Amino acid sequence: MLKSITLHKPKKAVVTIIDRIEELERKNNELSLQLEQANKEMEAFAYSVSHDLRSPLRGIDGWSQALSEDFEDSLEEKAKIYLSRIRYETMRMHELIEALLKLSRLSRRVLERERIDISSMAEFVVERLREHNPQRRVIVVIEPGLTVFADRFLMDIALSNLIGNAWKFTEKKELAQIEIGSTFYDNERVFYIRDNGAGFNLAYAKKLFGAFQRMHKPNEYPGIGIGLAMVQRIILRHGGNVWVETEVDKGATFYWVIRSNV
Amino acid sequence: MNKKKILLVEDNPSDIELTTRALEKSKISNSLVVKEDGAEALKYLFEECGKADYDDYPALILLDLKLPVVDGMEVLKQVKADDRTKRIPVVVLTTSSEEDDIDNSYDLGANAYIRKPVDNDRFIVAINYLGLFWLLVNEPSYRY
Ligand SMILES: Nc1ncnc2c1ncn2[C@@H]1O[C@H](COP(=O)(O)OP(=O)(O)OP(=O)(O)O)[C@@H](O)[C@H]1O
Ligand SMILES: [Mg+2]
Numbered sequence: 001m002l003k004s005i006t007l008h009k010p011k012k013a014v015v016t017i018i019d020r021i022e023e024l025e026r027k028n029n030e031l032s033l034q035l036e037q038a039n040k041e042m043e044a045f046a047y048s049v050s051h052d053l054r055s056p057l058r059g060i061d062g063w064s065q066a067l068s069e070d071f072e073d074s075l076e077e078k079a080k081i082y083l084s085r086i087r088y089e090t091m092r093m094h095e096l097i098e099a100l101l102k103l104s105r106l107s108r109r110v111l112e113r114e115r116i117d118i119s120s121m122a123e124f125v126v127e128r129l130r131e132h133n134p135q136r137r138v139i140v141v142i143e144p145g146l147t148v149f150a151d152r153f154l155m156d157i158a159l160s161n162l163i164g165n166a167w168k169f170t171e172k173k174e175l176a177q178i179e180i181g182s183t184f185y186d187n188e189r190v191f192y193i194r195d196n197g198a199g200f201n202l203a204y205a206k207k208l209f210g211a212f213q214r215m216h217k218p219n220e221y222p223g224i225g226i227g228l229a230m231v232q233r234i235i236l237r238h239g240g241n242v243w244v245e246t247e248v249d250k251g252a253t254f255y256w257v258i259r260s261n262v
Numbered sequence: 263m264n265k266k267k268i269l270l271v272e273d274n275p276s277d278i279e280l281t282t283r284a285l286e287k288s289k290i291s292n293s294l295v296v297k298e299d300g301a302e303a304l305k306y307l308f309e310e311c312g313k314a315d316y317d318d319y320p321a322l323i324l325l326d327l328k329l330p331v332v333d334g335m336e337v338l339k340q341v342k343a344d345d346r347t348k349r350i351p352v353v354v355l356t357t358s359s360e361e362d363d364i365d366n367s368y369d370l371g372a373n374a375y376i377r378k379p380v381d382n383d384r385f386i387v388a389i390n391y392l393g394l395f396w397l398l399v400n401e402p403s404y405r406y
Contacts, residue, residue, distance in 0.1 A: 051357065051358060051360075054357045054380065055274060055277070055357050057380050058276075058277070058280070058357070058378060058379075058380050058382070058385070059274075059276040059277070059280070061380055061381060061382045062276070062280040062382040062385070063276070063280075064382075065382035065383060066280070066283060066382070090380065091380065091381065094380040094381075101359075
């Protein structure tokens with residue numbers, strides 16, 4: 001390409017263009033190095049924070065528990081209720097910290113790619129869900145023979161969260177349906193998981209894939225909002241993308257691509 | 263029950279008290295010796311224990327990993343490397359769940375690894391089991 005240009009343009013212009021391209025490339029490399037560095041520091045920070053915060057949290061729960069147990073007779077009913085609130089909130093904070101810890105672990109893991117049968121991995125995930133919720137009636141259709149070149153451990157976490165969500169947010173449907181399959185999008189194989197559950201309003205879902213972002217109330221559907229953040233990190237680490245199509249009460253479809261050449 | 267001492271190596275005063283309380287709640291009546299850093303713990307084990315006129319070796323060591331001066335991993339290493347102390351059960355009792363910490367502890371000869379639960383009810387249960395097992399169910403070596 002550049003050669004054909006040299007034939008038709010004055011030499012000086014070409015040299016400046018090439019210089020410019022090289023300069024941009026250098027800048028680009030520099031920036032991605034910095035970004036990588038910043039990410040690493042963030043992860044290390046999240047990791048140490050989640051460790052060091054655990055100890056004072058233990059103290060808060062420990063002494064609240066000691067107070068309510070050792071002074072059972074002298075504490076008023078209301079005081080006991082307040083104490084149980086403190087303990088409940090402490091556990092919530094603990095859960096959030098554990099979730100951060102999990103996220104930082106995902107990012108620190110070194111990818112080990114192999115050919116994975118996504119279809120049978122999904123079967124296993126569904127089997128586990130059925131064992132845990134034998135009372136649920138869910139029709140699951142999985143396209144056979146789907147494979148990706150990815151890290152098995154991480155893909156299992158991503159799939160478990162996506163399928164787990166579909167399973168959870170179809171809970172209030174008479175007849176829950178989940179479909180896992182693939183389609184083509186811009187010449188690329190795209191995987192999807194579709195359910196006929198609660199869905200949500202996309203207009204409000206700007207930060208859906210961020211940590212602790214939820215579109216439903218915890219007393220309607222339990223959870224702390226870490227699942228999709230993990231899914232996104234996993235897919236991004238594989239050089240891919242994940243996105244969603246959904247409407248309130250019309251179910252949700254999560255799409256994801258994984259690129260094996262990164 | 264075996265009436266020897268329990269050695270708790272832990273630097274956080276709140277944790278020391280909560281552990282003491284949990285042992286009491288579990289009706290574990292062995293007396294407790296507390297050392298607040300790794301160096302003190304090693305000094306106690308190697309210079310004070312085992313002397314006829316002084317202190318006997320503990321029946322159980324509860325060891326935190328994050329300690330000032332000499333860290334828990336080093337304490338574990340020295341305890342398990344010394345003929346006088348290597349058969350004393352060491353239970354690592356820590357907030358860390360880092361895989362490396364767990365593996366390194368076992369590699370150095372830790373007998374158990376417990377990640378202190380945040381929920382204090384569960385912590386008391388853990389201490390209760392631990393006391394029952396290591397002080398009652400488990401048959402210790404008679405030669406240390
Ligand atoms: N299949 C789905 N149908 C409807 N809403 C969904 C679906 N998947 C995710 N969401 C919405 O996105 C939010 C974030 O999902 P995410 O998996 O991160 O959290 P969670 O499932 O609520 O909690 P956690 O995964 O931590 O247990 C959910 O709270 C829900 O509002
Ligand atoms: Mg989820």
